[in-house]
């Protein structure tokens with residue numbers, strides 16, 4: 170198992186690497202030498218060869234192998250004062266493909282997980298509508314439903330990295346994201362049932378949890394592709410993800426995806442509530458705050474190798490992999506570099522390329538055992554190219570927390586140990 174080291178203070182000497190750093194070469198410990206002794210994994214019977222295993226029904230709801238027990242969501246204790254208004258992170262370095270398993274989807278709660286009894290849950294539509302309505306979960310399930318795979322990224326993802334490399338692992342730098350298939354009813358159908366008045370220009374979804382979270386969503390988005398979802402990856406939403414129903418706002422910042430959705434008010438103006446004024450706004454260099462940054466820009470990260478997933482097989486055939494996404498469409502191309510941006514190579518995307526969904530990329534290469542400066546760069550279907558952190562800082566300054574989609578760098582040394590660094 171990998172030890173996770175979290176950097177709290179600043180250690181600039183280890184984190185700032187000049188491009189010249191790659192010049193230092195070194196010997197690599199060999200791997201895969203022919204073994205003189207017999208391989209007991211072949212020559213000896215294992216317990217599972219000799220004994221019957223558990224029968225069916227021992228685990229009516231299946232769980233992963235005990236050997237995968239280290240694959241977990243994790244939080245960073247010093248980030249928040251308590252675990253009720255807090256966040257944990259998806260272990261991206263342990264996953265493959267594009268779907269996040271339900272039990273590993275990162276969680277962000279402002280007042281803990283609401284344990285909602287669906288029989289006592291209602292969804293109200295009120296405000297500027299012809300006919301205010303109240304739906305039960307059963308009522309909702311009589312509307313036509315759709316299936317879509319979407320990523321949800323918290324606007325604060327990578328927020329700790331604005332001023333320099335900070336957290337040692339893609340789970341912590343990029344793990345405020347999950348990608349699942351939702352089953353739900355288009356919000357448009359529900360709003361049409363209530364009949365939005367001509368002056369209805371905004372909707373305000375509200376959560377049933379103790380934080381009663383609210384956001385203002387423009388009617389165009391509400392009528393376009395928002396869903397009221399009740400299933401994720403085929404099964405009921407998990408309590409952590411808003412059981413029995415949540416709002417899905419494709420491509421837009423996670424904060425708008427109201428969980429435990431209990432009410433949608435239609436209005437003629439935005440409400441300017443806490444989550445769109447004091448939080449989730451971007452303080453610019455000139456002191457003004459940019460508001461309503463809804464769409465999540467194209468972004469990518471190499472998940473393997475990375476600080477929690479070192480290259481421990483020595484030199485030779487090496488599989489590099491990672492994920493990329495864009496709130497504005499698909500990601501037709503991802504480039505990777507092994508030398509901090511001197512040479513870029515086009516990565517291979519494998520798996521579905523769906524709009525506003527994660528994409529999986531691979532790059533296979535022969536590692537010569539010398540240090541690497543790994544980066545990935547996403548190009549989305551609008552032609553936008555993921556910027557470097559320096560390019561972002563020119564536009565955004567250094568006061569921001571949210572919406573950091575800058576290029577991530579991992580330094581891999583001769584031993585294959587990877588570290589979060591920034592190239593200056």
Ligand SMILES: Nc1nc2c(c(=O)[nH]1)N[C@H]1C(S)=C(S)[C@@H](COP(=O)(O)O)O[C@H]1N2
Pocket residue numbers: 274275276277278279280321322323324347375376377378380381382409410411422423424425426427428429
């Ligand atoms: N009702 C309610 N909805 C909520 C929140 C919340 O605390 N309460 N957190 C929001 C934030 S900030 C994010 S990033 C996403 C996180 O969704 P997840 O827990 O499924 O990852 O839910 C959003 N919806």
Ligand SMILES: [Mo]
Pocket residue numbers: 277323324325423424
């Ligand atoms: Mo968030």
